[in-house]
Amino acid sequence: MDIIISLSIFVAGLIIGIVATRLLSSSSQENQRLEKEVEQRRSSMESYQQDVAVHLKSSMELLGQMNAACTKAMLQMEKSTDLLNKVNQETNGMPFFGAETEAELQAVAKLQRRKKKVENLTEAPRDYSSDPSGLFDK
Numbered sequence: 001m002d003i004i005i006s007l008s009i010f011v012a013g014l015i016i017g018i019v020a021t022r023l024l025s026s027s028s029q030e031n032q033r034l035e036k037e038v039e040q041r042r043s044s045m046e047s048y049q050q051d052v053a054v055h056l057k058s059s060m061e062l063l064g065q066m067n068a069a070c071t072k073a074m075l076q077m078e079k080s081t082d083l084l085n086k087v088n089q090e091t092n093g094m095p096f097f098g099a100e101t102e103a104e105l106q107a108v109a110k111l112q113r114r115k116k117k118v119e120n121l122t123e124a125p126r127d128y129s130s131d132p133s134g135l136f137d138k
Helices: 002-092 099-122
Strands: none
16 A cells, blocks of 8 residues: 555656646746847847947048038138139229220210210100191190
8 A cells, every 4th residue: 555655646746747847848948038039139239239339430420521521611712702802902993994995984974974965955855746747636
C-alpha cells in the first residue's frame, strides 16, 4: 500500500510538474519574445537618433554656408552701392553735354517757349474758320 500511495503521489507530482512546466515555458517564451522585441525597438531608436543627429549636423552646415553666402552678397551690394555713390558724386558737377552744347540747348528751349506763347496769343486754332458759314445761326 505504501508503494501504491507513493506511486500515486509520484504520478500526481509528475502531472503537476508537466502542467507547470508548460505554463512556465509559455510565459518564458513570451518573455523572450518581448525581450527580443524591446531590443529591436531599442536598436531602431538608436539608429533613428543617429540619423537625426546626422541630419541636424548637415542642416547646420548648410545654414552656415547660406549665412556665408548672404554675408558675401551683402558685402558685394555695399561695395556696389559705394561705387555708384562715388560715381554720382563725381558726375554731379560735370554736365552730360559739353558747356557749349548745354548753352545752345538752353537757348533753343527758351526760343521754343517764347514761340509757343506768341502763337497762343495771336493765332486762332486751325479748326476755326475766319469766315463763318451761318450754319449754326438761329
